[in-house]
Amino acid sequence: MLKxxxxxxxxxxxxxxxxxxxxxxxxxxxxxxxxxxxxxxxMASQVPKRYSKWLDDRSVRVVGFFGxxxxxxxxxxxxxxxxxxxxxxxxxxxxxxxxxxLHMIDDDNRGYLMELLASKLLSTExxxxxxxxxxxxxxxxxxxxxxxxKFYESKYRPIPVREYLVFDNAIYPMSTxxxxxxxxxxxxxxxxxxxxxxxxxxxxxxxxxxxRPLQNAVTAxxxxxxxxxxxxxxxxxxxxxxxATALLISRAMPDCxxxxxxxxxxxxxxLRTLSVGLDDSLAKTIPMGVAFHHAGLAAEERxxxxxxxxxxxxxxIVATCSLAAGINLPARRVIIxxxxxxxxxxxxxxxxxxxxxxxxxxxxxxxxxxLCCNKEGLEEATRIxxxxxxxxxxxxxxxxxxxKRALLEVITIRLATQRNAIEDFSRRTLLYHxxxxxxxxxxxxxxxxxxxxxxxxxVDSDGSYEATPLSRATVGSCMTxxxxxxxxxxLRRALQAFVMDGEMHxxxxxxxxxxxxxxxxxxxxxxxxxxxxxxxGLRVLGLVGISPxxxxxxxxxxxxxxxxxxxxPRANSGKQLPTDEPELLRVARIYxxxxxxxxxxxxxxxxxxxxxxxxxEINRGxxxxxxxxxxxxxxxxxxFCNTMGWGMLKSVLEHMSDRLKAGARADLLDLARIPFxxxxxxxxxxxxxxxxxxxxxxADAKELVPLLLL
Numbered sequence: 087m088l089k090x091x092x093x094x095x096x097x098x099x100x101x102x103x104x105x106x107x108x109x110x111x112x113x114x115x116x117x118x119x120x121x122x123x124x125x126x127x128x129m130a131s132q133v134p135k136r137y138s139k140w141l142d143d144r145s146v147r148v149v150g151f152f153g154x155x156x157x158x159x160x161x162x163x164x165x166x167x168x169x170x171x172x173x174x175x176x177x178x179x180x181x182x183x184x185x186x187x188l189h190m191i192d193d194d195n196r197g198y199l200m201e202l203l204a205s206k207l208l209s210t211e212x213x214x215x216x217x218x219x220x221x222x223x224x225x226x227x228x229x230x231x232x233x234x235x236k237f238y239e240s241k242y243r244p245i246p247v248r249e250y251l252v253f254d255n256a257i258y259p260m261s262t263x264x265x266x267x268x269x270x271x272x273x274x275x276x277x278x279x280x281x282x283x284x285x286x287x288x289x290x291x292x293x294x295x296x297x298r299p300l301q302n303a304v305t306a307x308x309x310x311x312x313x314x315x316x317x318x319x320x321x322x323x324x325x326x327x328x329x330a331t332a333l334l335i336s337r338a339m340p341d342c343x344x345x346x347x348x349x350x351x352x353x354x355x356x357l358r359t360l361s362v363g364l365d366d367s368l369a370k371t372i373p374m375g376v377a378f379h380h381a382g383l384a385a386e387e388r389x390x391x392x393x394x395x396x397x398x399x400x401x402x403i404v405a406t407c408s409l410a411a412g413i414n415l416p417a418r419r420v421i422i423x424x425x426x427x428x429x430x431x432x433x434x435x436x437x438x439x440x441x442x443x444x445x446x447x448x449x450x451x452x453x454x455x456x457l458c459c460n461k462e463g464l465e466e467a468t469r470i471x472x473x474x475x476x477x478x479x480x481x482x483x484x485x486x487x488x489x490k491r492a493l494l495e496v497i498t499i500r501l502a503t504q505r506n507a508i509e510d511f512s513r514r515t516l517l518y519h520x521x522x523x524x525x526x527x528x529x530x531x532x533x534x535x536x537x538x539x540x541x542x543x544x545v546d547s548d549g550s551y552e553a554t555p556l557s558r559a560t561v562g563s564c565m566t567x568x569x570x571x572x573x574x575x576x577l578r579r580a581l582q583a584f585v586m587d588g589e590m591h592x593x594x595x596x597x598x599x600x601x602x603x604x605x606x607x608x609x610x611x612x613x614x615x616x617x618x619x620x621x622x623g624l625r626v627l628g629l630v631g632i633s634p635x636x637x638x639x640x641x642x643x644x645x646x647x648x649x650x651x652x653x654x655p656r657a658n659s660g661k662q663l664p665t666d667e668p669e670l671l672r673v674a675r676i677y678x679x680x681x682x683x684x685x686x687x688x689x690x691x692x693x694x695x696x697x698x699x700x701x702x703e704i705n706r707g708x709x710x711x712x713x714x715x716x717x718x719x720x721x722x723x724x725x726f727c728n729t730m731g732w733g734m735l736k737s738v739l740e741h742m743s744d745r746l747k748a749g750a751r752a753d754l755l756d757l758a759r760i761p762f763x764x765x766x767x768x769x770x771x772x773x774x775x776x777x778x779x780x781x782x783x784x785a786d787a788k789e790l791v792p793l794l795l796l
Contacts (some may be wrong), residue, residue, distance in 0.1 A: 091181065092146070165203045165564070201480060201482050204216055216233055221438065250285070250456045252307070258285060300458055303456075308419075335404065353372055353390060354372055354373070381408060382705030382707045383707045395415055396415070422458060425457075426466070489533055494543070542554060559730050560573075573723070577727065581735060583629055591630075594683040597686055608703055612681050632676065686712065692754075756779050760782060767794065
């Protein structure tokens, strides 16, 4: 990647990563690595030396989304970058695209985006180099054939990793599957000359909390690692399990040195200064060098904890499996607590990802991985360790609706507007290499007809395909075809009747369409919020399709009856709704969006994240994720209105988007423009007489410092 950028004049590169945390990590690392590095430039020799300080042609810039010589992007952002480059005919400036974690191309939710952007690059006449990387890719040759690429396999590891099975306080080597099976037979009481002997045993504990062998083994291994001054990662099946395990390990940790206590106190102080406040459980675990890490924490909390772990201030982190594929936090010892992550058993690819965290180059000479299980989990552990990695397949199937978005995008950006061009594009997809060609031809015909009927494309008399304003708005806003139709219908209804004497209608419009996973609906809280609405808010309920009577009914039913009602074909709301029917999905989205809109309203009225989380009985991380997602979705909604020619509605949404970005009321918008000043600090300035940007700029430092320390 660097060779392309440093050697080619004006050449750019895109590194595509699946998670924002990984993007942020790579940005930081590359900026340090490329500090002072300059690329070859034919312009440099032609510019007089006295003007060289203004010459930026040789600099190498690393940015988080777009611009400069290199870009770091997640899948959706990278796909939009490729669309823009093709539309503006600047794809020739792109030298290389690197697809990290290539095995995630079959991810059910987003995998088709990686396949889509690669297929579009393969369909262009420009020769953009595509580099794919993965540590868990079994069918490499298939992807190499699709990308028309050479492939290389390596089993080299800079740090050797030793793998073990832990059962009933006994540790068995797990170098081969047969050794594991012999260990399993012995554990079940099968006596044979081939049975494996434990490498060593863990002393049972006399404490009540550690009476079960699984908890005792996990705790003992973590404490042993920390006592030797090394880092340990413990993977648990859920957020509650993470916090409970972290508390358990912290109580078993030995007393630490005064120097460590001071550093950990600094970590606690950093967490206290955050707007979300200090978590009660972290306040108990961090003094003992233990912390937990999951999506329920705010991003700032996770960043502080990751930094403290990297600096060895924190020695044990208990995390969910998402950490294995997210931020890079290697450890001397990886401990896997059980054979399930959540409700699902650990898959072979995820097991390899978690094991891959063991061993830290430059700090450890060896890494260790321990899979801890109980008697009930032995059979599942056998299956996991004996299973081969599943073959990677295309996610661009009709069931996953990837082919529909792919065809809409290539027609909209005019990459393929004729039937022969559509067929040529389909041959560039991974789907073409994994299914029957005739069936794919039929799928393409059926999908194009669906797009035509929905008004997202036009078919001319000569058979060519043309984009409509709806398709341009959908693609430009990074939406799927189905989401574009849903948003289009919602906005058309808003054009007919928009409630301007309140805020709820706009907050509802800014709430993302797909918010599954950002907390379930608490119907009791939903009812309470509906009852507090004023007259304008009640009008919004009727306009968007919310029934207060249904919300009240759901709030008084016992939880088992709520679950039964929500899985009934006649139910008309809730996350647990069967979403295989379009109408049910539409209604479910409306209820979920309105419930989330209450949270967004509170955030924009300067209620802190931790207070909103406590009010709606959800994790702080979910509230923060909602706020961040809404900001990007709001920009998409404004772009949608602009493309459709709905200027008045665009102006209304634009006015409120500034409040959304600031997380504050309208009177603080000027102060919120100050870098790093958030709504809480802006309100402190306002209440102390500094009510404009000019007033803050004119203030003396002696006046500002006490206010910033409040």
